Amino acid sequence: MKLLLSIGLVMLLTACQQNNIPTIAPGALLNDHLFNPVDATIETPEQIFALPEQTKAEIQGLTGSAQSIRVKTDLLLNYLFEKKGSSLLYQNDATLTAAETLAARQANCLSLTILSYSLAQEMGLNTEFRDIKIPEYWTQNNGQSLLNGHVNLNILGGRSIGKHGSINYNMFNYVIDFDVQSNKSHFPSVPLKQPQIIGMFYNNKAAEAMIYGKDDLAYAYLKAAISVDPQAAESWNNLAVLYRQKQHFELAEKAYLLAAKMAPDQLNSRANLALLYEVMGQTDKATHLKRIVAAKRELNPYYHIMLGHESLASGLPLQAIEYYKKSLTLDKKSAEAMFGLAKAHLSLGQKAKAQQYLQSAEQSAPNRSERERYQYKLKLLTAAAAQH
Numbered sequence: 001m002k003l004l005l006s007i008g009l010v011m012l013l014t015a016c017q018q019n020n021i022p023t024i025a026p027g028a029l030l031n032d033h034l035f036n037p038v039d040a041t042i043e044t045p046e047q048i049f050a051l052p053e054q055t056k057a058e059i060q061g062l063t064g065s066a067q068s069i070r071v072k073t074d075l076l077l078n079y080l081f082e083k084k085g086s087s088l089l090y091q092n093d094a095t096l097t098a099a100e101t102l103a104a105r106q107a108n109c110l111s112l113t114i115l116s117y118s119l120a121q122e123m124g125l126n127t128e129f130r131d132i133k134i135p136e137y138w139t140q141n142n143g144q145s146l147l148n149g150h151v152n153l154n155i156l157g158g159r160s161i162g163k164h165g166s167i168n169y170n171m172f173n174y175v176i177d178f179d180v181q182s183n184k185s186h187f188p189s190v191p192l193k194q195p196q197i198i199g200m201f202y203n204n205k206a207a208e209a210m211i212y213g214k215d216d217l218a219y220a221y222l223k224a225a226i227s228v229d230p231q232a233a234e235s236w237n238n239l240a241v242l243y244r245q246k247q248h249f250e251l252a253e254k255a256y257l258l259a260a261k262m263a264p265d266q267l268n269s270r271a272n273l274a275l276l277y278e279v280m281g282q283t284d285k286a287t288h289l290k291r292i293v294a295a296k297r298e299l300n301p302y303y304h305i306m307l308g309h310e311s312l313a314s315g316l317p318l319q320a321i322e323y324y325k326k327s328l329t330l331d332k333k334s335a336e337a338m339f340g341l342a343k344a345h346l347s348l349g350q351k352a353k354a355q356q357y358l359q360s361a362e363q364s365a366p367n368r369s370e371r372e373r374y375q376y377k378l379k380l381l382t383a384a385a386a387q388h
Helices: 045-049 053-063 069-084 098-104 111-121 192-213 215-228 235-243 249-262 268-277 283-297 302-314 318-329 333-346 350-363 369-387
Strands: 001-007 008-011 125-132 138-141 144-149 151-157 173-176 189-192
Touching: 045 192, 053 069, 053 111, 053 192, 069 111, 069 138, 069 144, 069 151, 069 173, 069 333, 098 111, 111 125, 111 173, 138 235, 189 369, 192 215, 192 235, 192 283, 215 235, 215 268, 235 249, 249 268, 268 283, 302 318, 302 333, 318 333, 318 350, 333 369
Parallel strands: 001 173
Antiparallel strands: 008 144, 125 151, 125 189, 138 144, 151 173
16 A cells, blocks of 8 residues: 655756856855845744644554554554544645644645654654655646655664664565655655755745745745755755846856756756846857757656646647657656546547547556546546536
8 A cells, every 4th residue: 555645846947967067155145135024933843843732642542552563554544544534635735834734634745744754753653754756847836837846754664784784674664655646656766854854844835935926935934944954956946036036137046056056967947047047138048058958858758748738728739739749759658648638639529539548548557546537537527528
């Protein structure tokens, strides 16, 4: 059994390898005088992970005599998904503390992972945060482009001492992952430390503030993110976005360059830097960067799926079809691209082709629940189309 979680929001922008990036002192990029103080209180790390006393008591009552790691893990899952008869729900744009997630019963993958970690800690379980290296994929929210990432939590049970004293967890490994909409298990992952998770929390809160034009609050959260995890490229990238919006172009350029230097394998900061150079009238630099970004994105099937989704949402199904087909040339078994084609053809009234692509999506789906999800969604789409 694998449950899914997800990390949430990071402002879209890219970073490829760049030569001769100047050395930039991170502290020089923080400019408090450009922003007003905020009344809102920035959550402390302790507040992010804190559980209500009632919850702690419930957990202690559940695990009282339990010794087995597996039994404790089962109790954790039951608590997460059966408490009060309601499951926790995934909501991409809600970054909440552990206590807030318990109260709301819905949040994004980062918040749900934080809650799971806090509950696991209360149960005495060994855990590890994991950052899933999903391909570049962004969504739109209130006119802003948001690059989506993904994290989950591993429950580690049973360990052995390897050579040179290294510890290997190899007897039991359970993944708690809340993103049930897509199977990300085949992507590589890297472990994360708690300060990195805290930095992600602040960065998400900053992105959410930027979506609604709360620049001062966004800066406060970005400053908090940088203070706890100064090596996170996405925080500097988002700071650059903020500076660009306030027309502090030189500061934005420096922050983009620093983000690119920290994460040379990402495309995010580089693409945004190209847009900035266009605004600054430096067309040669912009063109060079855009060519680098375009060449790399052309080989990413998920990038073309994303463009297909955007085209479909904009009422351009024929254009969407081209993007989905391009994705399939790069990944012939992409169920998401096939389902996109089904939706696009259905919007054109081509029900036979829609059914054909749905069947292909079902055949390529990684599991039964995914196949059922495609079938159910198509039924809803077909019913909606019939009413028009």
